[in-house]
Amino acid sequence: MYRFLLTPRWWGINLFVVLAIPFCVFMGSWQLGRFEARVDSHQEAEREPSPDERKAVPLDELLPVDTKTSGRHATATGVYGEQFIVPGRELDGKRGDYVLTLLKTDGGRTLPVVRGWVAEGGRVPAAPAGEVSVTGALQASENAGTDGVHTAGGLPSGQVGMISAASLVNLVPDDVYNAWITLVEADHGLAAVPAASVEGSGLDLKAFQNLGYTGEWFVFAAFVLFMWFRLMRREVEAIRDRELGLEPDPV
Structure with a gap:
């Protein structure tokens, strides 16, 4: 059958x-x-101290950015240079912009630094002059899948849609770090931008x-x-x- x-x-x-x-x-x-x-x-992350509870160390000791170093507090010294606005970023449910300033470090490379967040239409304070020492949470370069990233193009001069070496390489002549930091204590007139959680980890x-x-x-x-x-x-x-x-x- x-x-x-x-x-x-x-x-x-x-x-x-x-x-x-x-x-x-x-x-x-x-x-x-x-x-x-x-x-x-x-x-594993639960068993270890949170990144912001660990001692800040020089930036180069934490590179390249990975799941263990993302969010760690990094220090760098240099002079602020060009400044950009990263539009369309939310903080505490409010829409505004990141203030991204490039720090020419003592080592010669340029580090993107998010000095803080400002509400739409708000006044963007100038970066401190002279040599500065900064401490911020280390972050990996953004990509097209990162929340808030603007990939459509057509942004006005002085704005970038993505914080990454790839997006800055054509805007500045310097060698840009493939990483960025968000200041632990934002500059005066700005709100601090918290570090993002590591992509691809956690529940x-x-x-x-x-x-x-x-x-x-x-x-x-x-x-x-x-x-x-x-x-x-x-x-x-x-x-x-x-x-x-x-x-x-x-x-």
Whole structure:
């Protein structure tokens, strides 16, 4: 009765099932692994002091920026140079701009420094003159997926949509750090910009999306197996009906 499973049509169905189920299980396991990695990262971060509780150290000791150094307080000394506005950034539910000033460090490279946040239409204070020493939370360069980033282009002169070496390389002749800091204590007239959490770590929405995708892939695997069993049962019932004369043989 089950010889129909060896027909060309059922060979195709069986091959699809044999390939689809392991693929769904693999993808579900991979998503589960990503979720577990985020849980481990979160637990490790919980065991260690928060970045702002640790002693500030010179900038170059924390580079390149990674999950362990992001948010750490870094120090740098130099002279402020060109200044830009980063528009469309929210702080405490209010819309405004970041004030981004480039610090020409004693080492010769230029460090983007967010001196603070100002409400839309607010007055932007000039940067302090002369040599300054700054302390700020270290941040990785932004990308197109970072919240608040302006990628549409067409910004007026003096504005940048993204804080990154790539966005500044054509605006200044200096060698720009592939990182930036946000001052722990904003300059007078500005509000301090808190450090962003490390992307891809912790139990954020994306972590639980991984867990949701895990369930979806395993459901897909179960659905494929269910549909194969249902089709097989229908075929068996059709054969039995034909044997009993309840259904005419297919032409």
